[in-house]
Amino acid sequence: DQQVKQNSPSLSVQEGRISILNCDYTNSMFDYFLWYKKYPAEGPTFLISISSIKDKNEDGRFTVFLNKSAKHLSLHIVPSQPGDSAVYFCAARGLNAGNMLTFGGGTRLMVKP
Amino acid sequence: DVKVTQSSRYLVKRTGEKVFLECVQDMDHENMFWYRQDPGLGLRLIYFSYDVKMKEKGDIPEGYSVSREKKERFSLILESASTNQTSMYLCASTVAGQGAWTPLHFGNGTRLTVT
Known part of the structure; x- marks a missing residue:
């Protein structure tokens, strides 16, 4: 049973608009949430994270929102650029789990010029 | 910059x-991981x-x-390969720690096909 789920396998957005990627989780013991980006033929690279004690973290064009009551987080990319086209993985860390992560299934984002 | 190197990009092996699969990191990281990535299932x-x-x-x-005989090297072994082990294999490393989270650094992956 997947503890971290990304229900949208793909998303298409026009360049310059907002991209919103969603992630749901079931384990209330997760204490860190993060997003990784993956280009074809490359390994995933860390994008942004958020602690469970916060509800928002922003880094340039990327903002992650956490709604603990709904067990939901989202990644907003504004404005979207063609270079953002990639697969995005949501991941979570359990309390006292060290650096072990549980990943979602991924969402493929396509940003059209 | 952290470098995680996986020795093969593509491998084709026969059942049995x-x-x-070899992985080497150059940052003296304590923690190393092996993941597999499959469509819809994530890592x-x-x-x-x-x-x-x-x-x-x-x-x-x-x-x-x-x-894991040496700190920098972490090997994944498929004792008797089967077709359901056809996948993308990703190695990652990071420093030790139970406190604040530190990013995992991934290699570029090995795409294994078992025929």
Whole structure:
């Protein structure tokens, strides 16, 4: 049973608009949430994270929102650029789990010029 | 910059063969991980290691074993490859720590096909 789920396998957005990627989780013991980006033929690279004690973290064009009551987080990319086209993985860390992560299934984002 | 190197980009093996996937990191990281990536399932943890000669099972260890004889090297072994082990295999490393989270650094992956 997947503890971290990304229900949208793909998303298409026009360049310059907002991209919103969603992630749901079931384990209330997760204490860190993060997003990784993956280009074809490359390994995933860390994008942004958020602690469970916060509800928002922003880094340039990327903002992650956490709604603990709904067990939901989202990644907003504004404005979207063609270079953002990639697969995005949501991941979570359990309390006292060290650096072990549980990943979602991924969402493929396509940003059209 | 952290470098995690996986020795092979592509591998094609036959059912029943013993397969070795090698991973080397150059940052003296204590923790190393092996994941497999399958469409719709994301990344699933096979095995991890907190230090030399130490190993722990992840979520899907069946059919796999690992070896960590040196700190920089973490090997994934498929004792008898099967077609359901056709996948993208990703190695990752990070520093040790139970406190604030530190990013996992991934290699570029090995795409294994078992025929």
